[in-house]
Amino acid sequence: MRRLxxxxxxxxxxxLAGYFSLSLGEGSRELPSALIDKPAPDxxxxxxRTGDAVSLAGLRGQVTVVNFFASWCVPxxxxxxxxxxxxNQDRISIVGxxxxxxxxxxxxxxxxxxxxxxxxxxxxxxxxGIDFGVYGVPETYVIDKEGRIRRRFxxxxxxxxxxxxxxxxxxxxxxx
Amino acid sequence: MIVECGHFALIxxxxxxxxxxxxPLAGAARGNAGWMELARSSALLQxxxxxxxxxxxxxxxxxxxxxxxxxxxxxxxxxPLLYKVTGVWSNHEGSMLLWVFMLSxxxxxxxxxxxxxxxALRARVLAVQGMIGVGFLLFILLTSNxxxxxxxxxxxxxGMNPVLQDPGLAFHPPFLYLGYVGFSVAFSFAVxxxxxxxxxPAWARWVRPWSLASWCALTIGIAMGSWWSYYTLGWxxxxxWDPVENASLMPWIVGTALxxxxxxxxxxxxxxxxxxxxxxxxxxxxLVGTFLVRSGVLTSVHAFAxxxxxxxFILLLLVVAIGGSLTLYAMRAPALGxxxxxxxxxxxxxxxxxxxLLACGAATVFVGTLYPLFLDAVGGPKISVGFPFFDQTFVxxxxxxxxxxxxxxxxxxxxxxxxxxxxxxxxAFGFAIAVVLGAFYVTHGxxxxxxxxxxLAAWIFGAAATELAERLxxxxxxxxxVLRRAANLPRASWGMTFAHMGLAITVAGxxxxxxxxxxxxxxxxxxxxxxxxxxxxxxxxxxxxGPNYLYDEATIAVDRDGRQxxxxxxxxxxxxxxxxxxxxxxxxTNLLADLYVATGDPDAGGGWTIRAYxxxxxxxxxxxxxxxxxxxITSLSDRRWRVGLPSRxxxxxxxxxxxxxxx
Numbered sequence: 001m002r003r004l005x006x007x008x009x010x011x012x013x014x015x016l017a018g019y020f021s022l023s024l025g026e027g028s029r030e031l032p033s034a035l036i037d038k039p040a041p042d043x044x045x046x047x048x049r050t051g052d053a054v055s056l057a058g059l060r061g062q063v064t065v066v067n068f069f070a071s072w073c074v075p076x077x078x079x080x081x082x083x084x085x086x087x088n089q090d091r092i093s094i095v096g097x098x099x100x101x102x103x104x105x106x107x108x109x110x111x112x113x114x115x116x117x118x119x120x121x122x123x124x125x126x127x128x129g130i131d132f133g134v135y136g137v138p139e140t141y142v143i144d145k146e147g148r149i150r151r152r153f154x155x156x157x158x159x160x161x162x163x164x165x166x167x168x169x170x171x172x173x174x175x176x
Numbered sequence: 177m178i179v180e181c182g183h184f185a186l187i188x189x190x191x192x193x194x195x196x197x198x199x200p201l202a203g204a205a206r207g208n209a210g211w212m213e214l215a216r217s218s219a220l221l222q223x224x225x226x227x228x229x230x231x232x233x234x235x236x237x238x239x240x241x242x243x244x245x246x247x248x249x250x251x252x253x254x255x256p257l258l259y260k261v262t263g264v265w266s267n268h269e270g271s272m273l274l275w276v277f278m279l280s281x282x283x284x285x286x287x288x289x290x291x292x293x294x295x296a297l298r299a300r301v302l303a304v305q306g307m308i309g310v311g312f313l314l315f316i317l318l319t320s321n322x323x324x325x326x327x328x329x330x331x332x333x334x335g336m337n338p339v340l341q342d343p344g345l346a347f348h349p350p351f352l353y354l355g356y357v358g359f360s361v362a363f364s365f366a367v368x369x370x371x372x373x374x375x376x377p378a379w380a381r382w383v384r385p386w387s388l389a390s391w392c393a394l395t396i397g398i399a400m401g402s403w404w405s406y407y408t409l410g411w412x413x414x415x416x417w418d419p420v421e422n423a424s425l426m427p428w429i430v431g432t433a434l435x436x437x438x439x440x441x442x443x444x445x446x447x448x449x450x451x452x453x454x455x456x457x458x459x460x461x462x463l464v465g466t467f468l469v470r471s472g473v474l475t476s477v478h479a480f481a482x483x484x485x486x487x488x489f490i491l492l493l494l495v496v497a498i499g500g501s502l503t504l505y506a507m508r509a510p511a512l513g514x515x516x517x518x519x520x521x522x523x524x525x526x527x528x529x530x531x532x533l534l535a536c537g538a539a540t541v542f543v544g545t546l547y548p549l550f551l552d553a554v555g556g557p558k559i560s561v562g563f564p565f566f567d568q569t570f571v572x573x574x575x576x577x578x579x580x581x582x583x584x585x586x587x588x589x590x591x592x593x594x595x596x597x598x599x600x601x602x603x604a605f606g607f608a609i610a611v612v613l614g615a616f617y618v619t620h621g622x623x624x625x626x627x628x629x630x631x632l633a634a635w636i637f638g639a640a641a642t643e644l645a646e647r648l649x650x651x652x653x654x655x656x657x658v659l660r661r662a663a664n665l666p667r668a669s670w671g672m673t674f675a676h677m678g679l680a681i682t683v684a685g686x687x688x689x690x691x692x693x694x695x696x697x698x699x700x701x702x703x704x705x706x707x708x709x710x711x712x713x714x715x716x717x718x719x720x721x722g723p724n725y726l727y728d729e730a731t732i733a734v735d736r737d738g739r740q741x742x743x744x745x746x747x748x749x750x751x752x753x754x755x756x757x758x759x760x761x762x763x764x765t766n767l768l769a770d771l772y773v774a775t776g777d778p779d780a781g782g783g784w785t786i787r788a789y790x791x792x793x794x795x796x797x798x799x800x801x802x803x804x805x806x807x808x809i810t811s812l813s814d815r816r817w818r819v820g821l822p823s824r825x826x827x828x829x830x831x832x833x834x835x836x837x838x839x
Binding site: 002003006007009010013014017019020021072073124 | 449453456457460488491494495498499502503505506509510546756757777
């Protein structure tokens with residue numbers, strides 16, 4: 001019985017190592033979000049370009065990808081070509097939210113690197129980011145037709161995450 | 177060419193480490209003295225080779241050699257030289273090189289300062305040290321090589337994350353790593369002892385200086401990191417329970433338990449298997465910390481490299497190192513045997529309580545850090561824990577520990593007299609009550625828990641002072657006698673007093689952070705705000721040019737009772753290369769409280785967001801940490817580590833292990 005006690009640390013470690021090896025896989029970009037399957041936080045943001053305000057209400061009835069980005073964020077630039085491909089090849093409508101960014105900087109980024117977004121809202125104060133629980137830019141959320149958050153991607157979208165998770169999820173959500 | 181030499185030296189170091197981890201082990205098993213001696217020379221050679229590699233990378237950074245990918249990605253010719261050099265470890269590859277550099281430094285130090293060790297033990301310790309080296313050198317060479325060339329070489333680099341261009345952060349990783357890696361020595365000693373099947377007071381005395389030194393380095397490293405986040409992140413927080421912070425806190429907590437439990441092994445020859453386990457766990461947690469930061473299992477604001485391939489490699493390393501050592505532990509520890517018996521109320525008993533509470537505390541932090549992801553892995557709901565979790569679990573565990581620090585350190589060995597000790601502590605108790613009442617009066621009945629925290633700090637401090645006064649017989653003249661006793665008191669004893677007083681000071685600083693006041697306002701030049709009786713008037717904001725950034729410097733006049741007491745200059749720096757800005761806060765401190773001012777973004781109308789905080793006792797958090805580390809260093813200078821080092825007595829095996837061994 002006493003010997004079993006000495007085995008305990010090893011047993012605990014084996015459980016832990018098993019868990020580590022599981023979380024190394026595809027789920028590793030996923031941060032827990034309290035908002036999964038909950039209604040997305042309401043937002044009304046001034047648009048970067050002319051037009052109506054960018055708001056949650058305006059996204060009802062369609063599956064939307066919301067991408068938080070900023071011109072000052074290096075990983076966002078890394079992610080940018082992926083967003084361009086999603087917009088141009090996969091015809092996905094992405095709503096951009098310029099997080100804590102100046103309008104002219106955000107505009108310059110889109111002029112330089114291309115504009116993958118159907119609409120861009122300006123979140124200069126970072127308030128909407130806080131409501132969504134943004135940990136750092138870039139972050140990407142999938143919002144379904146009912147306005148609920150279905151998935152959160154933290155950090156740049158990788159080709160792997162897009163092919164294995166984002167696109168299948170969008171296909172599933174779009175089915176009536 | 178120099179870069180290739182560095183790369184080549186690193187490859188050579190791998191082969192030397194391979195030799196170091198095998199030949200001496202075989203020598204120790206066969207009693208071949210020559211094979212055993214190889215351990216020391218190879219440890220030294222491994223250190224020299226890795227130092228060469230590290231120097232080569234440093235040279236590439238210093239001269240901005242942009243034909244090296246690692247330099248291109250993390251440096252820029254405009255950067256001040258200091259940050260070019262510290263840029264070496266501001267990135268994944270370079271910081272791993274720093275890691276093995278520290279590891280080989282520890283190995284070489286063990287080789288150099290181990291003349292008194294039995295040759296077989298020394299050979300085994302260094303062999304285990306070599307194995308760790310093999311693992312990490314392979315990791316660097318196979319997945320994170322900092323010496324790769326860029327072809328064609330770009331004309332300039334991509335620069336370094338501006339947030340990292342700060343003196344505090346520049347020297348934070350070396351200390352942290354020295355702490356992490358230093359515990360590898362305790363680990364190697366533990367594994368060697370398990371191989372030999374023998375732990376005795378002599379062993380504890382050999383291990384203790386190494387764990388103390390690592391503990392000091394880790395204490396300073398953590399304090400520096402916390403101080404850095406206090407003055408750079410711009411909103412005055414100093415601890416965030418961020419996964420990366422927790423990764424450094426866990427080895428510190430268990431390491432603290434280790435330096436306490438090894439006293440029991442040394443003095444009383446008991447708690448052996450527990451101490452060995454602590455040595456293994458401390459270093460394992462350092463490894464897990466490295467894994468968590470590097471692998472992307474946890475995403476964090478601090479983590480600057482996340483790559484699943486590297487994660488898989490580190491996981492493999494973890495399984496071999498931790499799994500291997502724990503297997504050895506399960507096989508050999510039951511035979512280690514116990515030593516002297518003791519009553520629950522005794523110095524040993526107090527140290528067991530210390531160990532249990534610290535171990536539970538570390539487990540809490542561990543669970544809090546990993547639970548959200550663990551729940552996710554088994555398909556549970558997604559949650560995140562933060563301050564509320566740690567406040568409700570970690571803090572209640574620490575309160576009894578802090579209560580017991582004073583009386584525990586005054587109990588006698590074997591059988592203590594708690595009532596007697598408490599009677600001797602009447603002055604400390606009175607001091608604590610006075611502090612509580614005083615704090616209530618000054619803060620007009622401020623947060624009760626924080627006030628009690630201050631009382632707790634006073635209790636620890638008072639008890640440490642009482643213990644010292646008793647040893648010196650302070651109130652028994654003549655003064656010359658007191659001074660003589662002070663000079664003769666072992667340094668280890670002074671070290672304990674300092675460390676416990678430092679702890680008290682830190683506890684006071686942490687508790688008092690509940691009393692801070694804060695004002696946030698948008699100010700036009702000429703307007704003012706008030707915080708805690710100070711009036712801060714924004715005089716103006718000017719734009720200047722720094723070495724590789726532009727900065728808006730605000731000038732803020734601070735008035736108190738109508739008299740100007742200071743001019744403060746918080747800055748907002750914009751790094752054009754990375755299009756990123758950082759906040760340089762202005763802090764005015766009198767060591768009892770900080771006045772802390774940060775500027776935010778300008779608004780469209782020419783106003784500036786000014787955040788002002790008044791933080792009582794906050795500097796004490798780091799002052800206390802430095803005093804704790806000084807306590808450790810004082811204890812390290814104790815002459816018993818240098819003179820009369822123990823030789824092993826013929827061993828008598830006791831029948832059954834005694835003491836808490838449950839994990």
